[in-house]
Amino acid sequence: MKRSAVCLFVLIAIGMSGTQGFAAPAKAAKPAKEAAPDVDNAESTDAAGAAGGAAAVGDTVDALDLSDAKDKGSDEAAGAAAVKSSTTLSWQDIVVVPRKRFLKSGRFEFSPFTGISLNDILIRHYVFGLDLNYFFSNALWFGLQGTYYVKALTEREELIGLQYNRIPTLNRYLYGAYLNAGYAPIYGKFALFNKSILHWEIFASAGVGFTQTEIIPRIPGDATFKNQSITPDFAVGGRFFLFDSLTINYAFRDYLVLDKFENTNRPEKQSSADAKAAAEGKLVHNVMFYVGIGVYLPTKFQYKTPR
C-alpha cells in the first residue's frame, strides 16, 4: 500500500512537471507580445505592413534579424518559447520577397564530377574530375580543375575496318589540369509540380590549361608517344541549390586541344621520338558533358540584408 502510494506520488509529480514545462513558455511569451508594439513602431512597420496585419508579431521578431546563419541555432533556441506559445507567430513563415536560397560569396566549392564526351563518333572518353573554386561574389569565381579520362572505342570505330578497310588515327586523353574563371548571370527558381521550389543558376566559364594525350598507334605494336597539349576551354552549365552547403552541378565544356597525331605515312616500327617529330598537329574540340555535386565551405552562410 505504502509502495503504491509512493508510485502514485512519483507518477503525479513527473506528470505535473511535464505540464508545467509545457505551460511555462506561454507565460514567458506574454511579455514578448506586450513588447511587440514598441519594436514594431521602431523598426518594422514596413515588413509587418507588407506581410499583413496578421503577421505583425512574427515579423517584429524577424524584421530585426539581420543574420540567418546565427538564427538557425540561436534564433530557434531563443524564439522557440515565443513560437510555441502562439500559432499566430507561424505567420512569420510568410515573407513578401523570399531571400536567395544560397549565398556563395567568400566560400570554397569542392566539386567532384563525372562525365562523357559528346562530339567524337569514333572514340568516347569518360571523365572523372574535381573542381576547386573560390567565389569572390555570388556570381564570380576562379578555380582549378583536374580531370582523369578513360577511353572507350565506339562501334563506328570498329566498323571502319570492316566497311572501308581503313584504320582511323586517334588519340586518347589521359588527364588534364585547368585554371578557370566563371560567372553566373542567370538565377532562377522553379516549382516542382507546384509543390516545392528549387533555386538554380546558369553560368558561363572559360579558362586555359593543359591536357596530356597519347596516340593510339594504327599498328598495335608500334611505339606510342604522349603530348602535353595547351588547352583553352569554355563552358556553359548550371547549379541546383539543394542545401546550405550542397549543390548539384552540370556543364557542357568544350576543350580545344592543340594535339599531335600519328603521321598518316608513319613507317612500321618507327621509334617514339621519330614518330613524335613527324607528328601532325591539329586543333581538336573535345566537348564533354558532366554532372557532379558541389560541397561548400564554410558550410553555413550569413545574410547581410534584412529579411
Add this chain to the structure above:
Amino acid sequence: MKRIALPFLFALIVALPAVSLPGVAHAQRRSPLADAPAIRKRVELRDTRLEFGVGAGSTINQTFYHGVLVNGHLGFHFNDWLSVAGIGAFNVTSLSTGFHDELQSSLPPGAPEAKDFRAPSAGTANASMNKISAIFGGQLEVTPFAGKFAALGALFAHYDFYVFGGGVGVNLAAANSTSAPACTGTHSGDNDSGCTVTGLKVGGTFGAGFHTFFNNFLALNVELRDVMIKDNPSGRDVNGDRSSDNRDLTWTSHLMATIGLALYLPSTAGISP
C-alpha cells in the same frame, strides 16, 4: 534495492508519455503554409491551351551527313504539366560531316589497288549512304519544372522545362544522286557495292526542352531530341557476313537540336488560386 527500483521504473515508464506528449504537440506547430501550393496566383501558362510551334535545327552526332531541319509542333496541354503533341521535321539540306570528308579523302577515287581490294572507291562509298528526309510522330509531354529566372538581375521571364517520349515514322532517302540499290531482306549486294537503306522506318523518340516566355502567349522553344530507328547509314556490312542487306540494320540514334517559337492559344492565361 530491487523492491524500490521496480516501482520507480514502472512509474517512469507510465509517466514518460505524459511528459513527452506535450513536446510532440509542440513539434506539430502548423504553419499557415502547410499543404499550400508552392506558388499562389500563378500564371497557368499551359493549362488547357493549344500550342503551335515552328522552328529550325540540325541533327548532331551523325556519321556522314547532318540534316538541316525545319520543324513544326502542335500540342494540347491537358493541365499545367501534361500534354500530347504531334511533331514533324523536314530535311531542307544536308551537310557532310568532318568524318565523312576524312573518310572520302582516304578512299581511292577510282577502282582500288589489288592490295586494297576491300576498300570501296570514294564514289561507291558515297552511293550507299543515306540521310533523314522527314520525321513524323506523336508524343506525350510532361512539364515537371516551371518557374521564373532573372538574367543579370534585370531581365525576368517565365520558363518551363519538359521531357517527352513517343513514336515516330522516319523517311530515309539516299544521300547522293548516284545511289546504290535499295537494301532488301537478304543479299542486296556484296560489301564491295553496298545498298542504300531507304523508306519509312518506325521507331521511338524521346528528349527534353524548355520554353522561355516573352509574354503570356509567345515563347522561345529549345529542344533536344533523339530519334531511334533501325538504320545503317553507311549501307555497308555491319554483321560481318560480307554482304549488305536489311540484316545489317541496327537501332541507331539520331540526335537533333532545334530552336523555334511557340504560340499558345487562347492568348490569355489563367491564374491559379
